[in-house]
Amino acid sequence: KxxxxxxxxxxxxxxxxxxxxxxxxxxxxxxxxxxxxxxxxxxxxxxxYAEGSAGRIMRTDFVRVRATATVGDALALLRALPEVPDPLLAVYVVAQDTAPVEPRASKSNDDRAVALRGIVRLRSLVIADRSTPLAEVMDHDTPTVRPADRAEEAARIMAEYNLLAVPVLNDAERMIGIVTVDDALAELLPEIWQSRGARAFV
Incomplete structure (x- = not known):
């Protein structure tokens, strides 16, 4: 055991x-x-969560950044994380009065659970001026899924919006995790994915 x-x-x-x-x-x-x-x-x-649902395959480690932070704040705190989530696909901008960046998600019953305001893709974070507020470089209309949604729905949204990961929100509209394209494809195409060695497209 x-x-x-x-x-x-x-x-x-x-x-x-x-x-x-x-x-x-x-x-x-x-x-x-x-x-x-x-x-x-x-x-x-x-x-x-039910097998084959977004909740079952979601990852609960993601980087969240307070909405009042700047690009420079986010970059500095990313470098300071003791362990960076793998894969690191985006930074999630949240409304929360805690440290500007935290590497792990809160559980749905945790009073630290966060309200999602948008996402900043890593490309935007890298090329933007350090003094730029995150609100100016983030995608505000972020598509999301619920834990009970099927993995197929998460995959459809990622394909439609050209995302490598989609946030998962609970019924209280709090962000509790992300579903990555790798995890969605591993669920939908298990035999093909296993034959490829689960190689990530990131």
């Missing part, structure tokens, strides 16, 4: 949740109990 827990901790939470769902319930619970608390909590949260 300890070895299985170590392996699952190295996997994405969504993949770990899928692996555990195929096991006997008692065995799965024992493995989760052997995992590090933070990783175990993420996996248990995803297991609460």
């Amino acid at each position: 300890e070895r299985a827990a170590d392996i699952l901790e190295e996997m994405s939470p969504g993949a770990a949740a899928d692996a555990l769902e195929d096991l006997d319930e008692e065995v799965a619970e024992q493995i989760i109990a052997s995992m590090a608390p933070e990783e175990a909590a993420e996996v248990q949260e995803l297991l609460g």
